[in-house]
Structure formats: structure tokens, C-alpha cells
Amino acid sequence: MADLRAEMLINRVRKNRRMLKPWLRRESVSCYRLYDRDIPELPMAIDWYEGALHAAVFQRKRELEPGEAKSLLLELGAALGVAEQDCFLKSRARQKGETQYQALDAGGAKRIVSEAGLKFEVNLSDYLDTGLFLDNRPARQWIGAQAEGKKLLNLFAYTGAFTVHAAAGGAAETISVDLSTTYLDWATRNLQLNGMRVGLRHQMLKTDVLDYLPHAPGNYFDLVVLDPPTFSNSKSMEGTLDVQRDHRQMLSGAWRCLKPGGAVYFSTNNRRFNLAEGLESSWRIEPMSEASIPDDFRDRRAHQLWRLEKL
Numbered sequence: 001m002a003d004l005r006a007e008m009l010i011n012r013v014r015k016n017r018r019m020l021k022p023w024l025r026r027e028s029v030s031c032y033r034l035y036d037r038d039i040p041e042l043p044m045a046i047d048w049y050e051g052a053l054h055a056a057v058f059q060r061k062r063e064l065e066p067g068e069a070k071s072l073l074l075e076l077g078a079a080l081g082v083a084e085q086d087c088f089l090k091s092r093a094r095q096k097g098e099t100q101y102q103a104l105d106a107g108g109a110k111r112i113v114s115e116a117g118l119k120f121e122v123n124l125s126d127y128l129d130t131g132l133f134l135d136n137r138p139a140r141q142w143i144g145a146q147a148e149g150k151k152l153l154n155l156f157a158y159t160g161a162f163t164v165h166a167a168a169g170g171a172a173e174t175i176s177v178d179l180s181t182t183y184l185d186w187a188t189r190n191l192q193l194n195g196m197r198v199g200l201r202h203q204m205l206k207t208d209v210l211d212y213l214p215h216a217p218g219n220y221f222d223l224v225v226l227d228p229p230t231f232s233n234s235k236s237m238e239g240t241l242d243v244q245r246d247h248r249q250m251l252s253g254a255w256r257c258l259k260p261g262g263a264v265y266f267s268t269n270n271r272r273f274n275l276a277e278g279l280e281s282s283w284r285i286e287p288m289s290e291a292s293i294p295d296d297f298r299d300r301r302a303h304q305l306w307r308l309e310k311l
Helices: 004-026 066-080 134-146 159-169 181-193 208-213 243-257
Strands: 032-036 044-049 050-057 087-092 110-115 118-123 149-157 173-178 202-206 223-225 258-268 282-286 306-310
Touching: 004 032, 004 066, 032 110, 032 134, 044 066, 050 066, 066 087, 118 159, 118 181, 134 159, 134 223, 134 258, 149 159, 149 208, 149 243, 159 173, 159 181, 173 181, 181 202, 208 243, 223 243, 243 258
Parallel strands: 050 087, 149 173, 149 223, 173 202, 223 258
Antiparallel strands: 032 044, 044 050, 110 118, 258 306, 282 306
């Protein structure tokens, strides 16, 4: 049974690679999704990071035990010429209640990868996610293409990938806000990898977004990136954050910060999320989810994205 599953996985990945090859060459993409739960019996997402494999097994239905998933990944790696030490496996479960993802390991499997001519540090071992959300690739490039001479506010900045794209695109100013020192330090390194540095032009702020927004400069920013976690109960914040419950408050704060005609790109990977009613009185709302999911993602619900322009 295991041999049959490995054969199914290898054949599907090879097929996916052949189909993606023209697109990968045309778009110069070097980090991408190889396998996206294509086969129901193999509920895994497998990403290629310039010669390494990063896989997540979804444990909602228990089709795969961790040992079998690891064996499948190593067999796939052998078929693709990837060494065992470059194959990384995580277990991804649905968040419940007041839980959130924590550090998993301290292996420090860091490497530098490229995207649209820019460099980013990824960590393939220590956290559930690598530091670069591949499904947000098109949105990052949209921000970079619009950034020249603009002021960007990056909320829940994570490792600063949106900030790097904006800075490389000629942004006049960027402010990246996150509660995590780990992620802000990571964002700082990403800027430095691309010949930029933190200072008056590119600022990193360690604070709670909900606390920051009421005190942020009004009518100041041209672009806001708002990509909150589905849920957070960080020890550094008071209370909790829930994207469904709190997004109206966050969008209200973003509206106050934006110049007239400015836009917020609001994204969530909460599959059950519904945009609040009545926002049309303050925003011109453009759904962009379908256009923002890249070709390497079979799952067309990887995230939801809206562009909201301030009226």
C-alpha cells in the first residue's frame, strides 16, 4: 500500500512539474507549490524551495500517519534528486479555540531564495510556515508595481515580504507593524539582503496593530497591507484577535490612515470568513481572490483578497 501511494505521489508531482514548466520559466518562479492535496488519499501540500522540499500533512481525517508521510516525502525526494536532509515535514491541524501555532524546532534550516529578482530568507525547519507565503506571490508583486513614491503601511508584517517588494518598487516610506521581535528582525534581514536598511525611510514597529491604528498618522498612507492571522492570543497583547470579529475595526483604522483614494489590500486564509456588510459606504470594494491565487495552487481557496479603495 505504501509503495502504491508513493508511486501515485511521484507520478502526480512529475505531471504537475511538466504542466507548470512553461509558466515557471515565463514568470521566473523558483519557489512554488508542487503538490496541493491533488489526491484525496494523500492530504499533503508540498512546496519546492530551490532544491528543498517542504511538506505539510493535513491531519483532519487521519489518512496519513506521520511516519508514513515522512516515508512518502523521502521517496519523493529520492525521485527528484533531493537529499534527505533537504526534505522537511510539518503536521498541520485546524486551529481550535484559543490555540495558535508555535515554534516547532530549532534546526535552523535557513536559506536564501529569490522572488521577482529579490532575496528572502526562509526557515524550513523551525516553524509551521517558512517565512514566505507562496500563495501571496502575485499580491506582493502588485504592491511592488504600485509603490513608487508611495507610503506603505504593512500591518501584521510577518517577515516583511510585502515591505521588501514595496521598497524595491521605490516606495517613499514604509512602516511595518508586528508584535513579534523574531519576525521584525527577520523582516530587517530581508531588507538588508536587498541592499536596504531600517531607518527613517523603512521603519519597524513592535506593537499590537489594534493599539497602533488609533494613533497612526491620519490621511497619510497611500497603501495599506492588512493580512491578519485568523486567530491570535499572543502573550504580548491584551485579549485575543479574531479576524472575523475584528476586521471591521481594523478596516476602520486603516481607512483613517489612508489618503483619499488610497487602498488597502485585505487578505485572510480563513475559509469561513465573510466580509462585513455596510462597508460600501466607506470603500470601493474590488474582490481579487481568484486573480491573486497563482497557477501553482490547485486550491483556489488558499486565501481571500480584496482591494478596498477609500471613498
